[in-house]
Amino acid sequence: MRLVCRHISTFGKHSITNHNHVGRRFLHRDITVIGGNLIGAATAVALAASPAFAQRAISLVERRDIKFPQNLNEWSNRVYAITPGTRRFLVDQGIWQKLSPQQKHVCRRMVVWENQSDAALDFRGSDLVKDDEDVEPDTVCFNIDQHALLHAIYERLKELPNIELRSRTRITNIELPTLDRRSFPPEKVTFEIFDEPEKHTTDLLIAADGFNSQIRKLMGVKNVSWSYKQKSVIAVVDLDGLSDVDGTAFQRFLPEGVVALLPLGNKKACLIWSLVDDCAEQILKLSDEEFVETLNRHLTDTLDYNQGVMSVLHGTRLIMNSVGLRQSCSKVTPPRVVAVHPQTRASYPLGMGHAVNYVVPRTVLVGDSAHRVHPLAGQGANFGFADVECLVRNLAGAAFRGEQPGDMKALIAYERERQRALLPFQVAIEGLIHIYQNKNLPVVLARSLGVQILDSLPYLKHKIIQFASR
Ligand SMILES: Cc1cc2nc3c(=O)[nH]c(=O)nc-3n(C[C@H](O)[C@H](O)[C@H](O)COP(=O)(O)OP(=O)(O)OC[C@H]3O[C@@H](n4cnc5c(N)ncnc54)[C@H](O)[C@@H]3O)c2cc1C
Structure with a gap:
């Protein structure tokens, strides 16, 4: 067209x-x-x-x-996570009304975790106080195709x-x-x-x-x-649908980058995976089967968990529970990717x-x-x-x-x-990149504890997501 x-x-x-x-x-x-x-x-x-x-x-x-x-x-x-704030602007301009319901997939939850411990943040749209009556009450963002x-x-x-x-x-x-x-x-x-x-x-x-x-x-x-000397590998993938894959965005911080899945409905997701340049090149050359296997490993592997950090987290969790502070995400169930759509793998330089x-x-x-x-x-x-x-x-x-x-x-x-x-x-954003690239024990411990405590404080989480979705 x-x-x-x-x-x-x-x-x-x-x-x-x-x-x-x-x-x-x-x-x-x-x-x-x-x-x-x-x-x-x-x-x-x-x-x-x-x-x-x-x-x-x-x-x-x-x-x-x-x-x-x-x-x-x-x-x-190429899929964009559009915030409720942007939606308001697009409505005011008469643009939003030109999008059909199938073209804007509602994301209701966002789970963020890492590979050195099981500390996770769970943002739910239902935690947000809505100031826009037209937006479904539990919306975190809308995933919309660039075209x-x-x-x-x-x-x-x-x-x-x-x-x-x-x-x-x-x-x-x-x-x-x-x-x-x-x-x-x-x-x-x-x-x-x-x-x-x-x-x-x-x-x-x-x-x-x-x-x-x-x-x-x-x-x-x-x-x-500056260049991050990283590329974002993108693709459309199919998920096995055992967890809430149609309403939840998943994002895992890894030392070499970040892997994220934006839900598109019907057990499909858009992959956005940042990797150092050489790794990105290699990953793009893999066969579909090898690509899916490597991706699943990066989403689910717990081999890098630091046992010292895990036992401190466990102890802190018990203390927090005893004073009524409960995490909303006690265990991340990452989705399993079952296939990558043909011809959808590509990469973008990041800076x-x-x-x-x-x-x-x-x-x-x-x-x-x-x-x-x-x-x-x-x-x-x-x-x-x-x-x-x-x-x-x-x-x-x-x-x-x-x-x-x-x-x-x-x-x-x-x-x-x-x-x-x-x-x-x-x-x-720069701070997050540096904190999560760091494998030093004190840093891993501090960020894991910070994340675990933050996840049990709905008011602070609400403020963060409200700030990000303006
Ligand atoms: C992998 C990836 C995922 C992303 N995901 C998200 C997301 O989920 N949510 C989000 O908000 N953002 C996301 N972004 C960021 C987003 O893509 C960019 O911020 C956005 O596209 C910038 O738009 P722009 O119009 O400013 O610039 P561009 O998209 O770069 O457009 C510039 C335009 O100008 C034209 N142009 C350039 N020079 C000239 C010239 N001399 N004369 C005439 N035309 C010219 C080009 O042809 C182009 O059409 C993502 C980015 C990447 C790389």
Whole structure:
């Protein structure tokens, strides 16, 4: 299924075509979004649907061809765990309504454990206090296929008359205004499109062009980044269904990475398994049978349990029980994988990235171009959607005050709000990675005890999951 590229000829009053003195045509768009995957396309929708920008010309530029599989109810190997907070945003944008019930599988429980001890955390949706009446009471997150989600965004985009979509489009010669704050208002952003004669201008350039962002490099902002030297091996697998595999997500921390299964219903799950580069390469080369066997070993093996830590945990459990502190997860029953779906094994490189600034005059970063996180928390896209909500809210507020889309005040407010929300998360995710990679006895003991105690404190668990699902 191919989405036909729409070139809208009539725009609102702010779309202007000009000629300069040498006769070159200038095409102006009020706002241009670069990158038409989940976050860029959602940005274009949120802007175009906002009453503040109803009369503005918005352009969405994507270099790829935008294509969808014939059957959008089938699961591919890229599945996103979408939080209730993101769901609210998607509902407000009219996107959620485009997803059929089969395309959003409700996850009601999340079990997290490790390989050095049996300490486990059991997050249940029923522990959460719901502030959204439309969400089933025990929902932790919704698992949604990437194609279905992107298709829903593009279906909504088609309904909005003030978006011009340009797919298979390469932009070149991008010129951003100088950082000289004395030139006020800053000059407009200009760029060209490969093989086209016109010069394009825009008041605000929104970069949603992913973690390798070309626009971020042009902005000259510092980007703190590193590779984990790991790859995420992904696949669709079948489970034997002896435990609650259709409603529970399982995640096991191992010294060489994290293995996770997101439930998809009908005893299917999406595998997300981070492994050091060499291991990932080897695992991808295994036959289906060897792959399933290796995966089951990593999910179920108890050979690495540290007996010293286990006896301390046992003693602590008895003391906790005697004072009425009961763990909700006394024993993890990991699912057994019975098959891997053909042609669904693939891998993605993993890295961390944090742009020190998200904005310069007339240019702003959203999604992975601004921040990239390890998928262990299933948050990258959720963070990106939260960026979009925050950016469009700040821009709309500025528009109602009579400010132009590229004005710095609203952009800086966006940057502050998002960095304040995101940095603690990024630090926590890094902390978790390091704590779980550590095999030293005191560290294993401390984290196992911490996890065991936390699992018996519903109030704290509730706070953690509420924080993560905003
Ligand atoms: C294995 C794995 C599992 C994950 N699971 C989850 C999960 O469960 N939940 C979750 O929230 N997140 C998850 N994430 C993170 C999530 O995939 C990303 O955070 C999200 O896809 C980022 O979206 P984006 O639109 O910002 O960037 P991208 O998806 O990278 O999109 C960038 C787009 O910009 C286009 N582009 C780039 N340069 C140009 C240019 N010059 N001109 C025009 N177009 C351009 C590209 O073609 C692309 O379409 C996971 C990530 C991985 C690797």
